[in-house]
Amino acid sequence: YRDGKVKGRKTPIGVLPLVEELDFTGLEIDAADLDKLLRVDVERWLQETDHRAEHLRELPDMPREIWDAHEALVEALRAEAATDAGGADS
Structure with a gap:
């Protein structure tokens, strides 16, 4: 880069x-x-995203873009977890 x-x-x-x-x-x-x-400890990051979602829910005027970025991160982490579960070594 x-x-x-x-x-x-x-x-x-x-x-x-x-x-x-x-x-x-x-x-x-x-x-x-x-x-x-x-x-990247995917399981730990997924736990952290759960905590972050709880925090974001406490902020009623959070812009949709923040939620979109959060959800994109969760999706990417879940995809990585599925790949790891499929036999890749983490």
């Missing part, structure tokens, strides 16, 4: 960098920790 030099990985929550696109100079990060940092 940055000047076309990196591509990242599209996820339901946005684009995450690929490991090879990151500069770890001076850092000691083991592979397991790095995997955790770059993984």
Whole structure:
């Protein structure tokens, strides 16, 4: 994305960098920790969207666009969860 030099990985929550696109100079990060940092915990995000929906319902004048964005996120997360359940490793 940055000047076309990196591509990242599209996820339901946005684009995450690929490991090879990151500069770890001076850092000691083991592979397991790095995997955790770059993984999208879909179930946890779905739980969070439930909490966010509760909060949004408390705001009666919330613009429809906010709800649309929220619902699009939930749909994307559910699609990812279905893909993961189909045999992909998360």
